[in-house]
Amino acid sequence: MELRDIEIFLTLAEELHFGRAAARLFVSQARVSQSIKAQERRIGAVLFERTSRVVRLTPIGIELRDQLQPAYRQITEGIAVVTAKAQGTRRMLTLGTMGAIAQTLGGPTGDFRERNPGVEMHFKEVHPADPFAALRSGDIDIAILWLPVHEPDLTVGPILRSTPVMAMMARTHPRDRPSIVLEDLGDCLVVGPNGPIPRYMEESLVPYFTPSGRPVSRGALVSTFQEVLTAVASGTSVALTQAEAADFYQWPGIAYVPIADAPLSHWAIVWRTAAETDLIRDFVAAVADHSHR
Amino acid sequence: MELRDIEIFLTLAEELHFGRAAARLFVSQARVSQSIKAQERRIGAVLFERTSRVVRLTPIGIELRDQLQPAYRQITEGIAVVTAKAQGTRRMLTLGTMGAIAQTLGGPTGDFRERNPGVEMHFKEVHPADPFAALRSGDIDIAILWLPVHEPDLTVGPILRSTPVMAMMARTHPRDRPSIVLEDLGDCLVVGPNGPIPRYMEESLVPYFTPSGRPVSRGALVSTFQEVLTAVASGTSVALTQAEAADFYQWPGIAYVPIADAPLSHWAIVWRTAAETDLIRDFVAAVADHSHR
DNA sequence: ATGTCTTACGGAAGACGTAATAATA
């Protein structure tokens, strides 16, 4: 049983689906079938119960996975560490975040650091008005974005958290009350994005029409979170943002107002499909582990 | 880097000699050279400093070995455990010992058990008069014998311990004194082996001639340790044995007498070269670790 | 000369893809 076979076995043990396992490994699904079959003959036991509809680990398969998983991880990790050291390159994972989300990542990043001791983590700010640029240029490996994201070259991973949406406005603003509803946006100027963010993504956070059908007018066009703050502080525009911002970006003249009927916004990790690495996969796994609890 | 390459790398890292590593792996030494070279190109660093005279790990090589060693062990171990379970076979290692040696193996066997949790250990008695039979028949995997052992089909491992030789005799025997010398054997009947033990091995423990050249006569011919005890108790014959026997086989009418000028007898582990398994290699390693301390 | 590591070359094994087949919903 070579490392390659172990990789195939462990991938199938995670995906429990020959097609998806094959896709993750960039091989044909026949190859996965052949490899698993060969190992089953070698070991002398069925590792997966499978019908053409469902794939499941047998008890022996479970035991084998539990034996192989940590060791396989240590080997790939060890080779990566030594290779990086030999070539003088540093192993790093760069995350792109917006606003307050970066402050709330302690759980998954802690796990990730623990399991990848030799890896440096870096954070960069992503502009809400142009959420994919840093990803596509390679400046960051992973972005944390609100859904939906439908881009052919990007993969959307597990949801990190789901947060309420709040309206951010100057205390002098006429709509500064304990709570508002989406309909109120029809009477406001809302800050718009000064960048190439796709419309479907923008309007999932800031709709173009109120529930009754009135248009929601865009006011200042901004590209960074700092610009949002100044635009709001100036008193003319309202901005919509995730609730965590209220905890981390308190500003003297600015109020955060709940929007009673706004849907939660879901934040997920996103990466370039073609640039997926082991580190990215590990980080995704860490996030998935955390959101399961 | 496949498992096979890791195995080659780790073997060379132990042996620090291409020829010996190749022999242990049953491949040509060219293959070892090719594999190491390929890994060095892949990783981008030299793993072994080598002249045609000495092979040594580089710092990077040391780090790689430390990363890979335990994980490789866990993988082979895990596959072996699962395979054994699947096939309903038990994993066991059977040791053949003589007399008191079995009682003094706590150290290495403890280590071995700890590192191979799923493996049963068994002990069988080996007849001194026919020390290789059980090994060659497959009844035992490893024998613990005194040196020298020069048999073409057997491999001699590290020395387990070196013990003084004592004379065992009836308390009524004329030579029962606080201490004797080899020359005294010329006046005794010494028990001889009733079996096919090679002469070179027998006489290394019980010489055929005294230092002055007088013959040492054989008395009773025995095959088991029990027969030795009864032959000695009967009062006619003297037996030579390792000192530990005095601690474990006290008998009312029997005395153990030091032989002042007898050389130490060295006890080593021996196995059939063709039947060498991972378990045997592990046990050898455990013994080697212990005798280094 | 002898012992040891490396390089060149060729054959065999096996990894993998394509395409056809079987089985299930």
Next chain:
DNA sequence: TATTATTACGTCTTCCGTAAGACAT
């Protein structure tokens, strides 16, 4: 019929041995 796992077969990589070469003792 659509989806998914398995089997058959051909290609191509690579594993490995043999033999010759390079280097030191």
